[in-house]
Amino acid sequence: MSDITQSGPVLAADGRPLKRSLARALRMQKLRALLLIAPLLLFILVTFILPVADMLFRSVENRIVQDTLPRTVEVLADWDPASGQLPEEAAFAALAADLKEAANVKTHTKVAKRLNYENPGLSSVFRKSGRKVKNWDIANDGPFREKLIELNDGWGDVELWRTIKTYSGTFTSGYFLNAVDMRLGAEGPEVRPENERIYNTMLIRTMRMSLIITFSCIMLGYPVAWILANLPTRQANLLMILVLLPFWTSLLVRTSAWKILLQQQGVINDTLVWIGLVDDANRLVLINNELGTIIAMTHILLPFMILPMYSVMQTINPSYLRAAKSLGATDWTAFWRVYFPQTVPGIGAGSILVFILAVGYYITPALVGGTKGTFISNLIAYHISTSGNWGLGAALGAILLAVVLALYWVYDKIVGIDNVKLG
Amino acid sequence: MADASNVDAFVEFERVQKSYDGENLVVKDLNLTMPKGEFLTMLGPSGSGKTTCLMMLAGFETATHGDIRLGGTSINNIPPHKRGIGMVFQNYALFPHMTIAENLSFPLEVRKMGKSEREAKVKRALDMVEMGAFGGRRPSQLSGGQQQRVALARALVFEPELVLMDEPLGALDKQLREKMQFEITHLAHSLGITVVYVTHDQTEALTMSDRVAVFDDGRIQQIAPPDQLYESPDNSFVAQFIGENNTLEGTVKEINNGIALVQLDDGELIDCKPVNVSRPGERTRVSIRPERVEYNKERLQEGVHTLKAEVLEFIYMGDIFRTRLRVAGNDEFIIKTRNAPDQVRLQPGQQIEIGWLPEDCRALDA
């Protein structure tokens, strides 16, 4: 009794505070649990968290200009590009020195490539000059202003110097601005000219098509999940195999099959022409456009919608529907007021899964999307593997990540994330 | 057999059969007539077809053969939602995504009732089961007994004339069960509704019902008021199923003046009331209730046959004594005696003679 009435902390039998004894007892347990999941944690760290962090870092990182052209960057700090005047001789001298050094270790092409993303044409100026400048004597050959302009009149362009100055910081918002069709102009961020805009359109198209695909999956998957949940076990298992069958065949094979079905000389068009629904001269364009991507991706992602819906529907006792009907509800009312609301968590889980997968999908749009049906991820892949502009790829990836997280947040606000059941 | 011309009949099953798989009949030739306002219980072992009958009445299963009538009209082709039958499910089936008030309001909404009228009825129904304070809660926030009350209120709120209940108290503990048994019968009688109640708890059936229909093997074995069912079972299944019962097997020797003389398998003779036997030579199973057995010689009738018995066990149960005997080779012969001041307490090993009134000993089918 005295234990309870005393004012201080509750004490354990040995006189130590109970809280501390409990923590000590639990620490061993927690440590052991941690050890068990340590391999997994390590795996996730190496394969997931680090790459994502690296991606986020790359999307703003910009050391290369500073590292390759240190003297130039320093001198240009005092120059005001808004004046419309070329920088002083000192800047040209510093550039010549930097360029000579860089050309010797061949890093001038890299900085050229980087700056070329921001100001197309800049790359050749660097490359051509680099070869010549390598042989100059920096100490004695001055002054360099005329010499450089003579070598390549690109150096007489104020815009070139502005680009170097703008992108001389350690970090840059340039990649992100680029990813939303903007750039750092003389007066801060500005929208790119019409003919250079592409990413916003792609991002919006990706979102719109992913939503359409998610919606199609709901419409097609709901009845299948319902049948699965209401068939006797044996037939349900058979049907389940059919649902899972796509997982057992290669994604490429399936996508190619869609090509055969959907192309203008394909099975579907042939059948429609044969029936007479479609004129031979006006065969339907079902592939290499948005429609093709939507059809093929809906098919591929359908199981991810069906499975969570099925697992939720399975837990709904049929007596709810009977109760609703005995209370006077028609079949439709019973479904809509009683059954459907209980399946919302399954629809939510399936939608999140399908949408997130769709937003990042890349093989199928690349194969059946043509030019009109490609996704933002196809551009990311292009920048990562073909153009080598990793920073832009990373920025696009980061934007995609942010959009998905934002949608997740919205979903949580509207439906509630604890209302999601995956099984 | 049901009498179709019966004007009082409210619920009628006429020659109803049901098969799920086309091979076995789950319900075989069911005939049943209920007047309005009756509380009828279907009692029977698991799998005897009680739920199936209820589902056919509610419209969730169709009868394979036969006719089901409600208020004189056949309901075979009326869909469940138009039958206007209230139903309480074993698992309550309260809609988990709706509050209690919304659950109760649901049947009124689908009947397109106005808002103020709905609210008044919901409130009245909740008050009736003493759940008025819980309207805003979700079913998962209620205890089992509270959910049960809500389910009852929901089945009654739209004022159906017929209410079906499928083991509504199955999930409750004994004390709550007894309380609810009382409340349900009380409500049913005060509202004047007709109730078909399913249970496999015989005490529940006996205490609640106007009549009990004992089911076995897809047939009604006997349908009678509780006292009649207990005291005059029609066959040995009912005798065994309802209450405690002693059975002895034997052969009918003769039947005279409504009394059958039965020779037990060990040769002893007893007097019985012939129920399911008509000819000498027939095999029979004799049934006697434990509290109708007498061992006090002075109270036994003159001239009746008695049996020798050995006391095996004496159990003191407070209000009664329960004594286990060996009678005619049966070690499970039980007698019950009231704990009265003049009552003799039998000792194990004691040899006694037992007897009974011939009408308490029923010669049933073997």
Ligand SMILES: Nc1ncnc2c1ncn2[C@@H]1O[C@H](COP(=O)(O)OP(=O)(O)OP(=O)(O)O)[C@@H](O)[C@H]1O
């Ligand atoms: N949907 C069904 N399909 C096939 N057979 C069924 C179905 N429902 C019930 N049965 C069978 O019909 C018989 C009667 O079942 P029913 O549910 O009516 O029994 P019950 O008397 O309610 O039993 P319990 O007391 O266990 O609830 C059982 O043998 C059961 O296996």
Ligand SMILES: [Mg+2]
């Ligand atoms: Mg049942």
